[in-house]
Amino acid sequence: MVTTVRSLGLQGISGYEVTVECFLSGGLPAFDVVGLGDTAVKEARERVRAAIKNCGAKFPVSRITVNLAPANLKKEGTVYDLPLLLGILAGEGEIDAPASDAAFIGELSLTGALRPISGVLPMAMAAVRAGVKTLYVPAANAAEATLADGLTVYGVETAPQLLSHLRGEKKLSPAARWEPAAETDAVPDFADVMGQENVKRALEIAAAGSHNVLLIGSPGAGKSMLARRLPSILPDMTHDEALESTEIWSVAGLTDSKHPLLTQRPFRAPHHTLSAAAMSGGGRALSPGEISLAHHGVLFLDEFPEFHRDVLESLRAPLEDGEVTITRAAGSVTLPSRFMLVGAMNPCRCGWYGHPSGRCRCSQKDVEKYVSKISGPLLDRMDLQVSVPSVEFEAMRRREKAESSAAVRERVNAARDIQKRRFAGTKVTCNAYMSAPMVGEFCRLDEAGEKLLKGAFDRLGLTARSHDKLLRVARTIADLDGSERIEVHHLAEAIQYRNTDILRGEG
Ligand SMILES: Nc1ncnc2c1ncn2[C@@H]1O[C@H](COP(=O)(O)OP(=O)(O)O)[C@@H](O)[C@H]1O
Ligand SMILES: [Mg+2]
Ligand SMILES: [Zn+2]
Numbered sequence: 001m002v003t004t005v006r007s008l009g010l011q012g013i014s015g016y017e018v019t020v021e022c023f024l025s026g027g028l029p030a031f032d033v034v035g036l037g038d039t040a041v042k043e044a045r046e047r048v049r050a051a052i053k054n055c056g057a058k059f060p061v062s063r064i065t066v067n068l069a070p071a072n073l074k075k076e077g078t079v080y081d082l083p084l085l086l087g088i089l090a091g092e093g094e095i096d097a098p099a100s101d102a103a104f105i106g107e108l109s110l111t112g113a114l115r116p117i118s119g120v121l122p123m124a125m126a127a128v129r130a131g132v133k134t135l136y137v138p139a140a141n142a143a144e145a146t147l148a149d150g151l152t153v154y155g156v157e158t159a160p161q162l163l164s165h166l167r168g169e170k171k172l173s174p175a176a177r178w179e180p181a182a183e184t185d186a187v188p189d190f191a192d193v194m195g196q197e198n199v200k201r202a203l204e205i206a207a208a209g210s211h212n213v214l215l216i217g218s219p220g221a222g223k224s225m226l227a228r229r230l231p232s233i234l235p236d237m238t239h240d241e242a243l244e245s246t247e248i249w250s251v252a253g254l255t256d257s258k259h260p261l262l263t264q265r266p267f268r269a270p271h272h273t274l275s276a277a278a279m280s281g282g283g284r285a286l287s288p289g290e291i292s293l294a295h296h297g298v299l300f301l302d303e304f305p306e307f308h309r310d311v312l313e314s315l316r317a318p319l320e321d322g323e324v325t326i327t328r329a330a331g332s333v334t335l336p337s338r339f340m341l342v343g344a345m346n347p348c349r350c351g352w353y354g355h356p357s358g359r360c361r362c363s364q365k366d367v368e369k370y371v372s373k374i375s376g377p378l379l380d381r382m383d384l385q386v387s388v389p390s391v392e393f394e395a396m397r398r399r400e401k402a403e404s405s406a407a408v409r410e411r412v413n414a415a416r417d418i419q420k421r422r423f424a425g426t427k428v429t430c431n432a433y434m435s436a437p438m439v440g441e442f443c444r445l446d447e448a449g450e451k452l453l454k455g456a457f458d459r460l461g462l463t464a465r466s467h468d469k470l471l472r473v474a475r476t477i478a479d480l481d482g483s484e485r486i487e488v489h490h491l492a493e494a495i496q497y498r499n500t501d502i503l504r505g506e507g
Helices: 039-054 081-091 120-129 139-145 159-166 197-209 223-227 239-251 276-280 309-313 316-321 364-371 376-380 393-398 405-422 436-442 447-460 464-480 488-496
Strands: 002-011 014-025 030-034 063-069 102-104 134-138 152-156 213-216 298-302 323-328 331-336 340-345 384-387
Touching: 002 081, 002 120, 014 081, 014 120, 030 039, 039 081, 063 081, 081 102, 081 159, 120 134, 120 139, 120 239, 134 139, 139 152, 152 159, 197 213, 197 223, 197 340, 197 384, 197 405, 197 464, 213 223, 223 298, 223 340, 239 331, 276 309, 316 323, 376 464, 405 464, 436 464, 447 464, 447 488, 464 488
Parallel strands: 002 102, 030 063, 102 134, 134 152, 213 340, 213 384, 298 340
Antiparallel strands: 002 014, 014 063, 323 331
């Protein structure tokens, strides 16, 4: 007789339904798993065998054949331990076959305890789509599974506990739906930053429209300090955005039972020594890269030119497409990677080029060489290029409190609301991601604006891409101003951020 147990699998960051079919027959005792399982799936046999013995049941002396359907998709990881165990015990008559609207995922330890797995949220969402009503997961993953609407979730500690629940001896209670607690984590605040009004303004614009920013300045000017305060002014995440980002974090194994849902936009700041694979994602067991972990949030690259060239160049396509395709032995997958890129860099190797102290000893050629570590096409994608001057002594001495991040964030959220209304019914969420036709529709200029743009285009040698990018930034500046039209001064401010002396070699 064949017993079927419903389960789920992961392909990239999407879940899909898997049916575990167990067939017990006479003949020489054997235990085979077919259906394109990887090593972890093959090893499930040993874990299941031990777990069954250790929960007091008898491991059947039969020929066991397990098929993981659909057989054409590669199955990875340890989630099938639990359905395998149930399928075998049901085949042996130890328990009834599980209900047809129930599904099971979980890794077993040899003692029969259930260990947490990654990717629970996307699998739970797939369960809902497949019409599953009840989902059994390891106890540590239960909170995350409740984020998928419309499921009864049971968190299971051990296999014996589940067996007595299924036999009706001692019922488990369903997991309570997880609700976020009131925010308590304090993030650093812009109120700590003296002066630097121009840079703060640029970061406000960037946050409001999700534009990329490049900060350039001497050591100690406060670039890292400013960038690390960006999370405090990022716009609220919508529930859908939160779920999407969480799915990626879940597959990466970064969610935990206390924080199953990302409630704040991610801020990723990887070190400059990271590899191209760690940036883009990949590996045998798929791990999303930094650009996907930063989805709907910020990717901050401090010491921008120090990153490996191939790592920097790998950013270009995702910056354009909002997704990344990873090719692996198990087939290629596409992961979302819509992030706002923030880079910080010194203007030259010694760091002091353009500093009033005159300490820089680099030749013009050295400076150009250093800046050219950021390729033209990548530089072109940095919407706001901002020089961060060293703070003046007087400003530092005053020690007066600057405007708080909360006040800035209110303006950012207001500008986002305008964008949400503008793009309602489309996939676009903010100005930075407007398509070319949208730029044409929403970024009209008056005659004076056209003239100003034409002048800037010729003078700054803008490309077609930077032309559109400039208009998107101008749109955000007008939105922050609550203005329906893009006025000349909005455009002028946007142009100013494309006009950094150092990058034009005129520092
Ligand atoms: N505008 C500022 N207001 C207050 N403190 C500042 C400011 N700029 C720099 N600092 C101080 O200088 C330190 C170094 O700044 P940092 O952000 O690391 O500089 P950079 O990254 O440009 O080299 C900060 O940790 C902070 O204590
Ligand atoms: Mg720094
Ligand atoms: Zn120098």
